[in-house]
Amino acid sequence: MLSVANRYGVPLWSVSTGRNFAYGGAAPRLKGCVVLNLQRMNRVIEINETLGYALVEPGLSYYDLYQALQARSIRLWLDPPAAGWGSVVGNTLERGFGTTPYGDHAAMQCGMEVMLANGEIVRTGMGAMNGNQDRQVFKAGFGPSYDAMFMQSNFGIVTKLGIWLMPKPEGYMLCCVVNSDTTPILRALSRRCVR
Ligand SMILES: Cc1cc2nc3c(=O)[nH]c(=O)nc-3n(C[C@H](O)[C@H](O)[C@H](O)COP(=O)(O)OP(=O)(O)OC[C@H]3O[C@@H](n4cnc5c(N)ncnc54)[C@H](O)[C@@H]3O)c2cc1C
Structure with missing residues (x-):
């Protein structure tokens, strides 16, 4: 796919699940793009309970990962x-945030596999x-780190990601x-919260 796109100069717009709703969804920003939807690459490759990580493919949603954790107790x-x-991969690459101590998703990423525009595969960190065996545990690796180059960028297609x-x-x-001073709507919501 990448070599064909390269050969004919066709820009690709990669999405993991394409559910970046409120930010444009799966719609490309650039005219003439081919959307590369990775939704069917949706495996949980590994969950390591002892070391506390999962290695996932782009099409796996947070809900899918939650179910995988539940199913295996x-x-x-x-x-x-x-x-x-949305997907773990798409949200992490968009530098998404949650509300727990692990809420900075980009910071909790550890080890990506990325396909570059020329079709080569690179693995970041120890990968x-x-x-x-440490690729999802120690993110620094040896030498320069370049994980952030693949976040909010178009420098590669992330095919696996450790979280x-x-x-x-x-x-x-x-x-x-x-x-x-809280507005009425927040006051109404706050009645459901512990104060
Ligand atoms: C009501 C609402 C509430 C929300 N709340 C939050 C919130 O609390 N926190 C938060 O962080 N977000 C929030 N979002 C945003 C949204 O949930 C996330 O952005 C969503 O997880 C991303 O969807 P996706 O994984 O399908 O992204 P995709 O559309 O698949 O990907 C998003 C972008 O990332 C890049 N990308 C995706 N996959 C790859 C890949 N494999 N390789 C290279 N680049 C890739 C592309 O540029 C793509 O356009 C909210 C959205 C809505 C509508």
């Missing part, structure tokens, strides 16, 4: 954005070393803080 939590329909998962807490409580 794994005592790890993921941090989703407010809307769980650059063939057969390395850190947090230990499931013994208990949790959702809270929001409001003050007397």
Whole structure:
């Protein structure tokens, strides 16, 4: 696909699940793009409960990953954005945020596999070393780090991504803080929150 696109100079617009709603969805910004939808690459390749990470493909949504954790009774939590329909890969590459201590998704990324425009595959961090077992644990690797080059960019198509998962807490409580100046709609919402 990439070599054909390269040969004929056709721009590609890659989406993981294409559900970047409110930011344009899967619609390309550039006229004449071919949309490369990776939705069917949706495997959980690995979940490591001991080391606290998952390795996933682009089409896997947060909801899918949650179900995979539940189905295997794994005592790890993921941090989703407010809307769980999107993909772990798409949201992380868009530098999405959640609300737990693991809420900075780009910071919780550890080890990507990326296809470059010339069709070559690169692996970031420790993945650059063939057969390395630490690629989803230690993000620095050796030498310069360039993971961020693939975030909000068009320098490559991410085909696998490692994401850190947090230990499931013994208990949790959702809270929001409001003050007397709060607008009526926030006041109404806050009645459902613990103060
Ligand atoms: C009501 C609402 C609430 C929301 N709340 C939050 C929130 O709390 N936190 C938050 O972070 N977001 C939030 N969002 C945004 C939205 O949920 C995410 O942006 C969504 O997860 C991304 O969808 P997606 O994974 O289908 O992205 P996609 O459309 O698949 O991808 C988004 C973009 O990332 C790039 N990209 C995707 N996949 C690849 C790839 N494999 N390789 C290279 N580049 C790629 C492309 O530029 C693509 O256009 C909210 C949206 C709505 C509508």
